[in-house]
Amino acid sequence: MSLRLRLVLAMLAMLVASALVMGLVAYRNVLGETEALFDYQLRQMALSLRDQGEIASAQAGPLADESLDFVIQIWTVDGRSIYASRPHAALPARALLGLANVDVRGQVWRTFSVATRDRVIQVAQPLQIRHRLAARAALRSVLPLLLVTPLLALGVWWLSGATLAPLARVAGEVRRRDEQSLAALGTDDLPNDIAPLVHALNGLLQRLRESLEGQRAFVADAAHELRSPLTALKLQLAVLRRTASADERAAALDALGVGIERAGRLVEQLLQLARNEPGAPGAPFERVDLAEVARDAIAATLAFAVSRGVEFELFADAPVHVDGDRAALGVLVRNLVDNAARYSPAGARVEVRVASADGAATLDVDDAGPGIPAADRERVFDRFYRRSADQTGSGLGLAIVQRIVERHGATVQLGDAPLGGLRVSVRFGRTLEPVSAASA
Incomplete structure (x- = not known):
């Protein structure tokens, strides 16, 4: 996996995690704020009906709208129901003065009740509706971040490419080299994070260049040095073939043996020198x-x-x-x-x-x-x-x-x-x- 893709995936993971955390925090904050706001609405609605003698038909119609998420109930002081804003299968059957949570058939209602001289007024709202409204509000607050995440991903992708461009340039320069190209890499406009790598590569290339030059010189010198004893051996062999007497043949054989010994010593020294050249593998100390x-x-x-x-x-x-x-x-x-x-x-x-x-x-x-x-x-x-x-x-x-x-x-x-x-x-x-x- 490339560094660019790793960087983009890491940034996206951070963005998603941030969005989730922000959504959770926003949800809890909005939930608290909506709870307080809804409680305030319930209180104001109940108090507004407290001093009203009767609910007029013109006002009762809008209060009975099923699209409203709250229900108003009024009882006489002896507990007889005299008004409900709209019918419901499971409404709170009793009133607790002030704010309270009432569980009716598995559904929790948030209620506010106030008492007058001749009646009790209760305004109730399902908690489930409150939570749903809070979640919608939290989602609306986080939605812009979720929508801008793809744009941020594209920006991170472009920015990572621009940031890693010097590294890609160095990699391309190395990739275009062959075994004969050991010149130093360019060091212009390199970030501080990549410059040490390039300097290290240049040092390695210099050592390789010096090693190859030394090996070429060694091979050339060795070939030159071996030419003389081998030529001498050929001449001594030719002299040996032309000799007729036993004394001349013995002298030629002695000379040939000395030449072979000299050539063997030279080869042995060349091998010893090669084994002890810098970078050559050697026996452990x-x-x-x-x-x-x-x-x-x-x-x-x-x-x-x-x-x-x-x-x-x-x-x-x-x-x-x-x-x-x-x-x-x-x-x-x-x-x-x-x-x-x-x-x-x-x-x-x-x-x-x-x-x-x-x-x-x-x-x-x-x-x-x-x-x-x-x-x-x-x-x-x-x-x-x-x-x-x-x-x-x-x-x-x-x-x-x-x-x-x-x-x-x-x-x-x-x-x-x-x-x-x-x-x-x-x-x-x-x-x-x-x-x-x-x-x-």
């Missing part, structure tokens, strides 16, 4: 020991570090708990330690520290590599960014770290490490219990 996650990440990277002659040193003796996605945190630490091992010289040492400082969990990874100049430390978190053309890697490691950090409400900073290379510091929220850091 749980209580995670960051020190344990660091140990697992180092163990997973240890073979590669040994191949380069790099040693890991972990400083995390006690558990440090954070709320997060265990798998995503594992990816974060693996990317950091993998980058540290990849860019450190042979025989260098990589230090990983997990601690609690001021009630907040911290993760520091120090290496002895070339580091990153301060001017480039913001850009290295961009996807596919490489500081130089001959730099190895896909340029996704720190971008993935940034997305995971944002998802967990943490912060990441780059600085100079005491070992001479780069320090990556990740600071989480408050921990459950403080721990002391010691050399492991």
Whole structure:
């Protein structure tokens, strides 16, 4: 049901209820007023006949008119009826001086009686007639409201349409959009009740536009990055097919394996980045020991570090708990330690520290590599960014770290490490219990 129809029905219901209440109040008020007026008429009629000796034939004729709703009776002082304005099947047979209600054969009469020296005069009127006259008077007072109700309904219908026109305009503008139209809705001449809705829709459209633009850029960048390793794999496969000697074939197979490994790592990083993009569904958060996650990440990277002659040193003796996605945190630490091992010289040492400082969990990874100049430390978190053309890697490691950090409400900073290379510091929220850091 539309808001317009709901408003009209509500207004009509209020009008009908008001008419009923007004009719009831008017009926009771008019009934009281007519009762007093009719009592006054009965009194004046009886008193006017009190000082009259006899009722003349000229006056008796009009008083006997059956269209009149009252009856006049006169008795002698000894109770003998000497006059009745008109015959009736059930008239009050006795007189009670003053105003009284007399029940005669199931019909109630309102009477007024007055006594003189030689007779008693009574004027009576049925109560049913009084009530009917009062109801007619009440209906006449309410009838104008009932007649004007349809006009009011039409007015409410038109007024509701004019009031809801801005909302209909916004709905029409949204309805005419397609999936490519994400421009902001117009905000001119909007009522205060609708403006917050339009502003919220504009905010949603902006977020959708940014998300779609990010996805398009991600797909374009991913396609560009995948083109090079796939082209290299095709060339290596062609070289493998042309090789004749066993040594050349072994070398070609090794090169092909390295290319496949590189392409597989790139695809894995792309999937990790996609899973941690804003708005992507993720695993629910749980209580995670960051020190344990660091140990697992180092163990997973240890073979590669040994191949380069790099040693890991972990400083995390006690558990440090954070709320997060265990798998995503594992990816974060693996990317950091993998980058540290990849860019450190042979025989260098990589230090990983997990601690609690001021009630907040911290993760520091120090290496002895070339580091990153301060001017480039913001850009290295961009996807596919490489500081130089001959730099190895896909340029996704720190971008993935940034997305995971944002998802967990943490912060990441780059600085100079005491070992001479780069320090990556990740600071989480408050921990459950403080721990002391010691050399492991």
